[in-house]
Amino acid sequence: MISQESILFNTMGSSSPPTRRNRAPSSVFSLSLIFLCLLDSSNAQSTPVFACDVAGNPSLAAYGFCNTAIKIEYRVADLVARLTLQEKIGVLTSKLHGVARLGIPTYEWWSEALHGVSYVGPGTRFSGQVPGATSFPQVILTAASFNVSLFQAIGKVVSTEARAMYNVGLAGLTYWSPNVNIFRDPRWGRGQETPGEDPLLSSKYASGYVKGLQETDSSDANRLKVAACCKHYTAYDVDNWKGVERYSFNAVVNQQDLDDTYQPPFKSCVVDGNVASVMCSYNKVNGKPTCADPDLLSGVIRGEWKLNGYIVSDCDSVDVLYKNQHYTKTPEEAAAISINAGLDLNCGYFLGDHTEAAVKAGLVKEAAIDKAITNNFLTLMRLGFFDGDPKKQIYGGLGPKDVCTPANQELAAEAARQGIVLLKNTGALPLSPKTIKTLAVIGPNANVTKTMIGNYEGTPCKYTTPLQGLAGTVHTTYLPGCSNVACAVADVAGSTKLAAASDATVLVIGADQSIEAESRDRVDLNLPGQQQELVTQVAKAAKGPVFLVIMSGGGFDITFAKNDAKIAGILWVGYPGEAGGIATADVIFGRYNPSGRLPMTWYPQSYVEKVPMTNMNMRPDKSNGYPGRTYRFYTGETVYAFGDGLSYTKFSHSLVKAPRLVSLSLEENHVCRSSECQSLNAIGPHCDNAVSGTGGKAFEVHIKVQNGGDREGIHTVFLFTTPPAVHGSPRKHLLGFEKIRLGKMEEAVVKFKVDVCKDLSVVDEVGKRKIGLGQHLLHVGDVKHSLSIRI
Numbered sequence: 001m002i003s004q005e006s007i008l009f010n011t012m013g014s015s016s017p018p019t020r021r022n023r024a025p026s027s028v029f030s031l032s033l034i035f036l037c038l039l040d041s042s043n044a045q046s047t048p049v050f051a052c053d054v055a056g057n058p059s060l061a062a063y064g065f066c067n068t069a070i071k072i073e074y075r076v077a078d079l080v081a082r083l084t085l086q087e088k089i090g091v092l093t094s095k096l097h098g099v100a101r102l103g104i105p106t107y108e109w110w111s112e113a114l115h116g117v118s119y120v121g122p123g124t125r126f127s128g129q130v131p132g133a134t135s136f137p138q139v140i141l142t143a144a145s146f147n148v149s150l151f152q153a154i155g156k157v158v159s160t161e162a163r164a165m166y167n168v169g170l171a172g173l174t175y176w177s178p179n180v181n182i183f184r185d186p187r188w189g190r191g192q193e194t195p196g197e198d199p200l201l202s203s204k205y206a207s208g209y210v211k212g213l214q215e216t217d218s219s220d221a222n223r224l225k226v227a228a229c230c231k232h233y234t235a236y237d238v239d240n241w242k243g244v245e246r247y248s249f250n251a252v253v254n255q256q257d258l259d260d261t262y263q264p265p266f267k268s269c270v271v272d273g274n275v276a277s278v279m280c281s282y283n284k285v286n287g288k289p290t291c292a293d294p295d296l297l298s299g300v301i302r303g304e305w306k307l308n309g310y311i312v313s314d315c316d317s318v319d320v321l322y323k324n325q326h327y328t329k330t331p332e333e334a335a336a337i338s339i340n341a342g343l344d345l346n347c348g349y350f351l352g353d354h355t356e357a358a359v360k361a362g363l364v365k366e367a368a369i370d371k372a373i374t375n376n377f378l379t380l381m382r383l384g385f386f387d388g389d390p391k392k393q394i395y396g397g398l399g400p401k402d403v404c405t406p407a408n409q410e411l412a413a414e415a416a417r418q419g420i421v422l423l424k425n426t427g428a429l430p431l432s433p434k435t436i437k438t439l440a441v442i443g444p445n446a447n448v449t450k451t452m453i454g455n456y457e458g459t460p461c462k463y464t465t466p467l468q469g470l471a472g473t474v475h476t477t478y479l480p481g482c483s484n485v486a487c488a489v490a491d492v493a494g495s496t497k498l499a500a501a502s503d504a505t506v507l508v509i510g511a512d513q514s515i516e517a518e519s520r521d522r523v524d525l526n527l528p529g530q531q532q533e534l535v536t537q538v539a540k541a542a543k544g545p546v547f548l549v550i551m552s553g554g555g556f557d558i559t560f561a562k563n564d565a566k567i568a569g570i571l572w573v574g575y576p577g578e579a580g581g582i583a584t585a586d587v588i589f590g591r592y593n594p595s596g597r598l599p600m601t602w603y604p605q606s607y608v609e610k611v612p613m614t615n616m617n618m619r620p621d622k623s624n625g626y627p628g629r630t631y632r633f634y635t636g637e638t639v640y641a642f643g644d645g646l647s648y649t650k651f652s653h654s655l656v657k658a659p660r661l662v663s664l665s666l667e668e669n670h671v672c673r674s675s676e677c678q679s680l681n682a683i684g685p686h687c688d689n690a691v692s693g694t695g696g697k698a699f700e701v702h703i704k705v706q707n708g709g710d711r712e713g714i715h716t717v718f719l720f721t722t723p724p725a726v727h728g729s730p731r732k733h734l735l736g737f738e739k740i741r742l743g744k745m746e747e748a749v750v751k752f753k754v755d756v757c758k759d760l761s762v763v764d765e766v767g768k769r770k771i772g773l774g775q776h777l778l779h780v781g782d783v784k785h786s787l788s789i790r791i
Contacts, residue, residue, distance in 0.1 A: 046129065048166050051104045051386045060103045065386060072222070072381045079377055079386075080370050085356065088366070091373040092344075092351040094312075095122070107385070109312070110347060113158050113175040113213065113226070114193055114456035115139055115577065116412075117165060117403075123172030124162075126459045130170055130400050133161045134408040134461055134578070137416045138454035139178065139205070140553050141574025143195035144596040144645075145418035146716045146737050148208045154415060155212020157408050159225045164398040167390060173383045175213065176229040176279055176312070176347075177456070180206040180265035183554075183600050184237045184629055185613050187522040191237075192454050192553025192575060196599025197630040197642060199261055200734045203268035206230055210273035218394055222308075224276055224382045225395065230269035231279035232314055233290060233301070235262045238283070241521040241613045247324040249614070250284040256728065257618045258285075260763035261630075267305055276309035276379050280343065282317050289321035292334070297342030310375040313338070315347035322350075336363035344372040404461035409579065416576040416583030418714070421596040422646040424561075428545040428568035430590025430648060431504060439474045440502035441467050442495050442538060443509045444482040444531075445551040451485075451512040454553065454575035461578060466508045466549060469581030473589050477502065481538075485512050487529030495534060496541035504544040506588065507535055510551035521613065525557040525605045532560060539566035549573055549584060555602030559639055572598070590648060595714035595739075597645035601631050601638055619728050632730035643718055649709025649744070653717070653781040656749055657702035662756055662789045664697070664771070672791055678726045679762075680791070682769035687757035701752040703780050707742035714741045717750045720779045724772035727764040732779070735759050756789065 052066035060066050064078030080088070082102060090097030098106040111123035117133040119126060126132060136142065136154050165171035180202055183191040195205035213228040235251040235258065238244060253262065269275040278301050280291040290296055291313045301307045321327045322334035335354040338346070346352070358364045380386060384393050391397075422429070431439075445451055447467040453460060467478050481487075481495045499505040509531045516522055526532065539546045539561075545568035548561050553575060561567050571594075573584055586592040611627065620628030620635065628634045631642035664686040666673055672680060680686065687697065707713055719736045723729040736752045736759075754760065760776055761769040771789060778785045 047169050048390045049105050050390055052388050054388055057103055068387050076374055076377045088369050088373055089355045093349055094347040108172055109174045111172040111175050112456050114177045116458050117162050118456050118458040120456055129168050130165050130403050132459040132461045133403050134412050135453045136412045137577035138192050138575035140192050141419035142415050143205055143599040144421055147739050148204050151205050151208035152212040155209040159213045161403045162226050163395040164402040167398055174227045178209050180230050181237050186554050186603050187613055188237050189239050189516040189520040190518050198734055199264040202265040206265045206269045207273035210275045227276035227379050229277035229279050230275050232281035233266050233278050235285050236281035236283050239521050240519045246282045247320050251616050253616045255767035256763050256765050259767040261618050270305040270307050279312050282314050282320055289327050291317045291343055292337045292341050294341040310344040310379050312345040313347050318346050318350040332358040332361055339364050339368050344375045409461055412577050413579035413582045416580055417592045419596045420587050420594055421572045421598055422594040424570035425646050426568045433474050436474050436503045438502045439476045440498045440505040441476045441478045442481045443507045444480055444485045445510050446508035452576055452580040464579055464581035466581045466584045469585030481534050485528050487531045490530035490534040492537045495538050499538045499542040505542045505546045508549040516553050527556055539564055557605040557639055593648045593713045597643050597716050601642050602640040632733050647713045649707055649711050649713040651715045652706050653783045654704045655783050655785055656704050658785050659699050664791050666791050679770035679772050682757045682761035682771050698755045703750045706747040710744050712743045719752045722777040723762050724774040726772045727762055729762040
């Protein structure tokens with residue numbers, strides 16, 4: 001099998017503050033906290049926050065919780081037993097209230113690291129010591145690389161920079177990232193933060209990034225470098241659409257869709273990534289607020305998946321379920337129902353304000369609070385927070401010198417290169433600098449900086465805009481074309497004049513956070529304002545080829561450009577991070593052969609005109625014309641499909657090895673021996689061998705991939721399956737993907753291992769996994785192979 005590690009290649013070799021983040025309208029958790037965390041003060045703390053400073057206070061050595069020689073569980077039990085009720089309640093909020101008598105300082109839990117260390121949240125800030133951190137592409141573009149080793153490599157760099165900042169008092173150790181919600185609807189403003197619409201890709205991203213953030217160089221596997229958090233659990237993907245807000249939205253989700261689509265990335269976070277935290281969301285699911293649902297929290301996350309960590313609310317979610325959703329009559333009931341459901345930490349102050357009264361009213365027992373804070377303290381113990389001076393620990397040598405290193409900044413550029421998707425090419429790309437003497441660069445996103453880093457951003461090391469990247473190769477002339485992406489008025493006259501006098505034209509258009517963002521969903525899929533008119537008129541007037549570069553999180557209906565013969569190429573660059581201009585120029589001029597693939601479907605405008613964003617159903621419904629969602633279920637027309645992406649070379653596939661028949665052995669008394677069955681449970685003796693990979697229940701698919709072109713290229717090999725039509729199965733779904741790098745005219749064999757019961761099963765109507773009996777169609781590119789599963 002081609003190793004994911006082999007495809008990282010050469011990856012290791014200032015901003016204004018946010019205006020809103022994870023914040024309810026009724027919040028008492030002041031926004032000023034975010035702005036305060038950005039202040040650069042010459043008197044800023046230069047030492048990390050930690051407990052058990054035995055060197056500074058020798059008396060602390062007498063406490064069991066400060067004794068690093070005993071097991072973490074015993075240390076936490078010792079600590080919890082020493083706290084008063086009021087002190088315990090101070091551990092339930094995102095600002096951990098210090099306990100001076102025990103040498104425990106105040107600690108801010110809330111920091112963010114979605115695609116780099118962020119200034120969002122009070123736990124992290126930048127200063128003269130560390131003025132910026134490496135800003136990687138927004139997640140949706142990194143996901144387009146389909147490169148698991150890259151996901152993990154980015155996480156490792158981010159955690160190193162986070163630890164470096166922690167050591168000089170600028171950052172925390174607990175990061176509420178990544179966002180692993182499914183990008184279900186193209187209008188969602190936060191789709192940019194996610195790995196896309198596919199449960200497998202999202203799961204691979206989730207566990208990969210979490211491992212990169214959390215795994216240490218220590219021999220103790222339970223230790224954490226930093227603590228990650230997978231959010232927003234669950235079925236959260238409506239922010240503010242036509243007056244429907246996340247604070248009151250009730251996501252009506254059937255069990256099949258919940259287990260088949262919405263839950264897999266979270267399960268992978270916990271089971272595969274061993275994530276230290278899961279964040280419950282604002283919305284209700286089937287009438288219950290997620291942060292007050294014992295089935296979702298205690299039942300699934302902690303019970304079924306065995307979370308080793310803490311469960312945190314989205315900011316002010318407990319306040320929201322009381323004030324906005326009116327789920328309880330009193331704030332004390334809201335506090336109690338959340339803690340009893342399994343919530344451990346409240347982002348905000350609500351539990352700090354109302355839990356003591358809830359205890360006195362008999363609504364929640366102190367033992368439930370002990371359980372919650374035990375989970376919180378266990379996480380801090382795993383981080384070394386109670387082990388004394390961090391500078392004497394494993395990452396104590398990290399500091400400002402380890403932030404924004406040349407290698408880290410090159411990884412940011414490489415991540416953007418690997419993610420950029422070439423959607424159209426008539427043969428004019430790549431451009432040759434030798435033949436292009438004058439290049440027109442036009443568009444509202446051509447010379448942007450902050451737009452490139454999306455949201456949940458931090459101050460980057462530096463910026464290279466698309467204009468700067470292109471101008472570094474050939475002579476350019478620049479015109480914005482519109483004053484901003486809203487493009488209320490387009491400078492068509494100036495833009496067409498410039499294009500008509502240039503050898504080639506690059507139009508950089510799309511969106512920014514004013515179009516798609518947290519608390520801002522789109523209402524259509526059209527390019528904003530007069531952008532389409534600008535593109536069309538420039539294409540008409542241009543002397544040479546015109547290339548469209550779309551900077552956005554979500555897709556657009558650009559059918560007009562796809563079908564316009566004057567537009568010779570289209571690139572989607574997501575929000576490409578601090579080095580977006582370098583990566584864009586490298587692809588356009590052929591220094592990098594594009595290999596990105598779309599991680600989400602690009603729908604036509606007609607789709608959103610008939611599909612309400614609030615309909616959570618994934619599967620189509622013929623009775624009312626509902627077309628379904630994502631490539632797995634939607635059968636209508638697309639502008640571009642999931643997995644689309646071109647290269648400057650030509651790859652071909654051929655099947656080398658795959659079985660045509662898989663037989664499952666059933667017990668003598670199995671019901672399907674005496675009656676006709678369409679499917680079997682994906683657990684049981686007939687699946688036991690699938691786990692061990694013996695007995696023929698797991699098999700390999702070998703695909704020969706050939707690069708038939710005249711240049712080296714990187715290729716993503718997708719293995720899809722179309723299962724039998726049982727239990728509303730997907731029209732096709734992704735079984736696996738591998739990256740391969742091939743020189744010109746080179747070939748190699750890619751191997752996929754397929755577990756029959758795990759990989760070829762589908763989720764039935766009640767959420768159980770079933771193996772469809774009959775014909776399964778495997779496909780890789782144009783290659784299709786029929787496989788029969790029988791008993």
